[in-house]
Amino acid sequence: MARWEPGTRVRLVDAAVELFARDGYEATTVAQIAALAGVSKMTFFRHFTDKREVLFAGQAQFELEMRETVVGAEGSAFEAVCSAVLAVASTFPEERREPSARLEAVVRSHADLLERSAFKQAALTQALEEGLLERGVAPATAGLAADLGGRALHEGFARWQRGDAGSLTELTRSALDELREAAGRL
The missing domain is CATH 1.10.357.10 (Tetracycline Repressor, domain 2)
Known part of the structure; x- marks a missing residue:
């Protein structure tokens, strides 16, 4: 997936919500969110400071x-x-x-x-x-x-x-x- 592909922020939010709902907030990692969204951990941190903030985009x-x-x-x-x-x-x-x-x-x-x-x-x-x-x-x-x-x-x-x-x-x-x-x- 391209580094600056449009919709990355929305994909990260959707991935986080899916993982939080399935596995729980505490058990979900930033790496898992990024992987499900098809981006790197570094890309996640370009958009959000931590996994909590992804929910308040x-x-x-x-x-x-x-x-x-x-x-x-x-x-x-x-x-x-x-x-x-x-x-x-x-x-x-x-x-x-x-x-x-x-x-x-x-x-x-x-x-x-x-x-x-x-x-x-x-x-x-x-x-x-x-x-x-x-x-x-x-x-x-x-x-x-x-x-x-x-x-x-x-x-x-x-x-x-x-x-x-x-x-x-x-x-x-x-x-x-x-x-x-x-x-x-x-």
């Missing part, structure tokens, strides 16, 4: 995209958050649903991965809040809008992974609508 890009979308969006703080959350949700194609569900099962089976997942969710919410603060939104409003957006993305993703009908974007939009309605009843 794209995190920094999502944070950046969310913050930039919030800063550039029109409308209220919550509308800006909705734009950012839906922009990220739209990047997940349907063919990633099943691997994402398998990945989630692996994460849920290991305390260290659950902790990293919670950190990831908090970092995404923080990116939303920072974008709102940059827009000049009051801190309490920025925090609440960001929390609602982060919660909606998390809920939309959970629904998508368990196989609910609709795209990730549709399921996240539904969660956003439910949270907007719930917030209005407070």
Whole structure:
């Protein structure tokens, strides 16, 4: 296989999820992941710092995209958050649903991965809040809008992974609508 063949990152993620699901997170090595993906160990480390990070691919890009979308969006703080959350949700194609569900099962089976997942969710919410603060939104409003957006993305993703009908974007939009309605009843 060519050293710089397109799709290497996705193949590494898929190989890791397959091995973690089959053999367990602890028992799986980077060498095994690389071999199943058809690349060298060195290539693995060009993409990821360790085997844990392969499960959280794209995190920094999502944070950046969310913050930039919030800063550039029109409308209220919550509308800006909705734009950012839906922009990220739209990047997940349907063919990633099943691997994402398998990945989630692996994460849920290991305390260290659950902790990293919670950190990831908090970092995404923080990116939303920072974008709102940059827009000049009051801190309490920025925090609440960001929390609602982060919660909606998390809920939309959970629904998508368990196989609910609709795209990730549709399921996240539904969660956003439910949270907007719930917030209005407070």
